[in-house]
Amino acid sequence: MSPVKKAYIRPLDIRHGCIDMGHGAGGRSAAQLIEELFLAAFDNEFLRQGNDGAVFAPPPLPAGARLVMATDGHVVSPLFFPGGDVGCLSVHGTVNDVAMSGAKPLYLTASFILEEGYPLADLKRIVDSMALAAREAGVPVITGDTKVVERGKGDGVFISTTGLGVVAPGVDIAGSNARPGDVVLLSGTIGEHGVAVLSQRESLEFETTIQSDTCALHTLVAAMLLAAPGDVRVLRDPTRGGLATTLNEVARQSRAGMMLEESAIPVLPEVDAACELLGLDPLYIANEGKLIAICAPEAADAVLAAMRAHPQGRAAARIGVVTEDAHHFVQMNTRFGGRRVVDWLSGEQLPRIC
Amino acid sequence: MKYIDEFRDGDIARKISARLAEEVQPERQYSFMEFCGGHTHAISRYGIAGMLPPNVRMVHGPGCPVCVLPIGRIDLAIKLALEFGVIVCTYGDTMRVPASNSLSLVKAKARGGDIRMVYSAADALEVARQNPEREVVFFAIGFETTTPPTALAIRDAQRAQLKNFSVLCCHVLTPSAITHILESPEVRQYGTVPIDGFVGPAHVSIVIGSQPYEHFSDEYRKPVVIAGFEPLDVMQAVLMLVRQVNEGRAEVENEFSRVVSRGGNLQAQALVSEIFELRTTFEWRGLGEVPYSALKIRPSYAQFDAECRFDLSYQPVADNKACECGAILRGVKKPTDCKIFGTVCTPENPVGSCMVSSEGACAAHYSYGRFRDIPVVVESI
Numbered sequence: 001m002s003p004v005k006k007a008y009i010r011p012l013d014i015r016h017g018c019i020d021m022g023h024g025a026g027g028r029s030a031a032q033l034i035e036e037l038f039l040a041a042f043d044n045e046f047l048r049q050g051n052d053g054a055v056f057a058p059p060p061l062p063a064g065a066r067l068v069m070a071t072d073g074h075v076v077s078p079l080f081f082p083g084g085d086v087g088c089l090s091v092h093g094t095v096n097d098v099a100m101s102g103a104k105p106l107y108l109t110a111s112f113i114l115e116e117g118y119p120l121a122d123l124k125r126i127v128d129s130m131a132l133a134a135r136e137a138g139v140p141v142i143t144g145d146t147k148v149v150e151r152g153k154g155d156g157v158f159i160s161t162t163g164l165g166v167v168a169p170g171v172d173i174a175g176s177n178a179r180p181g182d183v184v185l186l187s188g189t190i191g192e193h194g195v196a197v198l199s200q201r202e203s204l205e206f207e208t209t210i211q212s213d214t215c216a217l218h219t220l221v222a223a224m225l226l227a228a229p230g231d232v233r234v235l236r237d238p239t240r241g242g243l244a245t246t247l248n249e250v251a252r253q254s255r256a257g258m259m260l261e262e263s264a265i266p267v268l269p270e271v272d273a274a275c276e277l278l279g280l281d282p283l284y285i286a287n288e289g290k291l292i293a294i295c296a297p298e299a300a301d302a303v304l305a306a307m308r309a310h311p312q313g314r315a316a317a318r319i320g321v322v323t324e325d326a327h328h329f330v331q332m333n334t335r336f337g338g339r340r341v342v343d344w345l346s347g348e349q350l351p352r353i354c
Numbered sequence: 355m356k357y358i359d360e361f362r363d364g365d366i367a368r369k370i371s372a373r374l375a376e377e378v379q380p381e382r383q384y385s386f387m388e389f390c391g392g393h394t395h396a397i398s399r400y401g402i403a404g405m406l407p408p409n410v411r412m413v414h415g416p417g418c419p420v421c422v423l424p425i426g427r428i429d430l431a432i433k434l435a436l437e438f439g440v441i442v443c444t445y446g447d448t449m450r451v452p453a454s455n456s457l458s459l460v461k462a463k464a465r466g467g468d469i470r471m472v473y474s475a476a477d478a479l480e481v482a483r484q485n486p487e488r489e490v491v492f493f494a495i496g497f498e499t500t501t502p503p504t505a506l507a508i509r510d511a512q513r514a515q516l517k518n519f520s521v522l523c524c525h526v527l528t529p530s531a532i533t534h535i536l537e538s539p540e541v542r543q544y545g546t547v548p549i550d551g552f553v554g555p556a557h558v559s560i561v562i563g564s565q566p567y568e569h570f571s572d573e574y575r576k577p578v579v580i581a582g583f584e585p586l587d588v589m590q591a592v593l594m595l596v597r598q599v600n601e602g603r604a605e606v607e608n609e610f611s612r613v614v615s616r617g618g619n620l621q622a623q624a625l626v627s628e629i630f631e632l633r634t635t636f637e638w639r640g641l642g643e644v645p646y647s648a649l650k651i652r653p654s655y656a657q658f659d660a661e662c663r664f665d666l667s668y669q670p671v672a673d674n675k676a677c678e679c680g681a682i683l684r685g686v687k688k689p690t691d692c693k694i695f696g697t698v699c700t701p702e703n704p705v706g707s708c709m710v711s712s713e714g715a716c717a718a719h720y721s722y723g724r725f726r727d728i729p730v731v732v733e734s735i
Contacts, residue, residue: 269355272355273355276355276358281399327725329724329725331725332401333401334364334399334400334401335362335364336362336364336367336400336401336402336405336585337364337367337368337371337401337405338400338401338402338403338404338405339401339404339725340398340399340400340401340722340723341721341722341723341724341725343701343720343721343722346701346702346712346717346721
């Protein structure tokens with residue numbers, strides 16, 4: 001047995017303990033929380049140094065390569081939902097934001113805002129889930145911060161993450177790059193994340209087998225870029241506001257229109273049924289593990305094949321084309337045989353009364 | 355989805371579309387009003403307008419319960435939350451309806467009002483049970499469809515002797531609104547209402563049955579076809595209306611016979627009449643005062659009536675003068691005839707009733723159909 005006593009007499013009582021104001025005060029209990037919970041979960045050489053920032057040499061960048069930085073706050077309610085939780089979501093969300101620039105994500109930072117009284121056991125579940133997601137993605141969390149707010153001034157746990165990545169030379173992905181004639185591809189079925197979260201909301205709880213699709217998409221992106229170097233023009237993950245809002249954003253940035261085919265947009269029957277029941281439209285429901293890609297028409301088949309060969313793109317589909325349209329309308333030929341505008345989400349999507 | 359996909363079959367839709375094209379008389383104009391917001395939603399979402407012959411025009415009526423809620427009523431709910439400190443519970447899409455002073459229930463919530471979205475009247479009752487120290491008011495809106503659940507909540511509250519639950523009752527009645535469209539003083543102002551027939555409400559008719567519409571076919575010689583909210587229901591109803599017009603008939607036909615009977619749901623009707631009585635008049639947004647068009651809580655249940663309990667008095671608030679909602683709801687004008695449509699009045703900033711919910715005539719056209727009449731010039735307010 002080591003003659004040196006451990007710094008703390010009593011370890012964190014993760015099973016029964018709660019966050020208190022001391023955990024955010026920068027003293028011994030804050031240090032204990034960081035060491036026993038965060039460091040234990042995220043363990044890597046940068047965190048082990050125990051400094052306020054991570055010092056690292058920039059990766060060797062070839063001429064023409066560029067860095068990408070993206071940041072995102074995660075405030076999902078409830079914090080745990082079928083298929084995920086705020087922890088893995090906070091890794092996937094930022095990894096995907098970096099990846100949608102066509103970049104290889106390298107590092108993450110994490111900032112936690114914790115509410116006084118939040119159970120340590122739940123926090124550990126979240127942190128473990130986050131650490132697992134970071135390890136699976138191969139993108140370590142190399143520095144972070146913890147703050148505690150008084151009971152009632154937070155919603156349990158808020159997590160902000162920032163990601164750093166590198167775009168290879170010759171890759172030019174931007175929302176403004178879509179051109180008339182380009183093809184719009186979607187990596188899979190839409191709406192699972194939003195419906196999974198809704199199913200757990202207070203006063204709306206319903207039984208469902210739908211799981212959130214939350215996942216990191218950077219390896220899918222790498223496979224697509226390999227299949228058609230230079231021909232993938234736009235990448236975007238349709239998160240809040242769903243597919244409809246994302247495509248409207250791209251149409252406006254690119255000063256173009258779009259024409260979609262409703263019958264080509266994949267939606268799981270369970271998602272369709274839940275939306276039907278709630279009076280919601282799957283086109284506006286959030287996703288956390290899907291992407292849209294706009295690519296040159298001649299490269300569409302190759303990119304689609306690369307997507308379908310990847311586990312995250314098995315249900316990938318060609319859902320529409322970019323059109324010339326001074327009004328930047330996203331339109332859709334409905335499965336029923338009609339045509340309509342697919343507009344921006346107006347405010348929050350709320351259930352219809354009858 | 356079984357029992358849903360069958361009513362969204364594109365092949366059958368194309369056949370009905372072809373049949374309509376054959377049967378409409380080219381020299382004739384057909385204007386049909388779909389009263390319900392649910393029909394407006396289906397027409398917009400599935401692009402039905404483009405599948406009808408050019409001389410068949412659908413007029414979106416006042417059947418969106420959120421759209422027709424007058425500003426003064428939302429003001430009362432906001433007052434309850436902000437001044438009386440009560441918990442106000444209401445249906446989701448009521449939250450965004452604009453009120454006075456640039457407020458809405460969503461904005462009042464941001465200012466500290468305890469306003470909660472619920473999915474049923476029963477949920478509001480549950481909020482009252484869980485907060486015995488607080489007053490809880492259910493802001494009840496909607497047509498005959500949502501009225502029975504409100505009645506049930508009031509009856510349950512009475513049986514449970516709940517002391518902290520009441521209802522701000524804004525339930526309105528479909529037949530009175532249709533009558534108003536056909537014979538109000540404004541009709542004389544606008545001239546003949548160009549409506550050749552009605553697509554009758556779906557869910558409302560499950561409750562009240564098809565019988566109440568016989569008045570319109572008998573007295574006004576307007577055909578009515580009650581239809582479900584699925585797109586094939588709507589197209590079939592239009593075909594049935596075209597046939598009635600061509601044959602000079604004016605009858606109540608029931609396309610939605612899988613759920614609607616002539617007498618309706620008698621149990622629900624009995625419950626509603628036990629709890630509610632007619633208001634002599636009620637203001638509708640876009641239509642103004644409509645006699646005998648809404649319900650209030652009977653005096654025997656006054657303790658559950660928020661208007662009595664908090665001594666509220668209704669103050670009407672005029673709509674923007676440039677707004678053409680009144681004429682649009684009557685089918686006299688189209689959304690694009692209004693000079694503030696798509697410029698000052700948009701779904702983000704609705705000025706008139708028709709722009710409030712996606713089921714409103716203007717919002718439906720703006721959100722789903724405006725590619726038909728571009729260019730839309732977007733100006734700042």
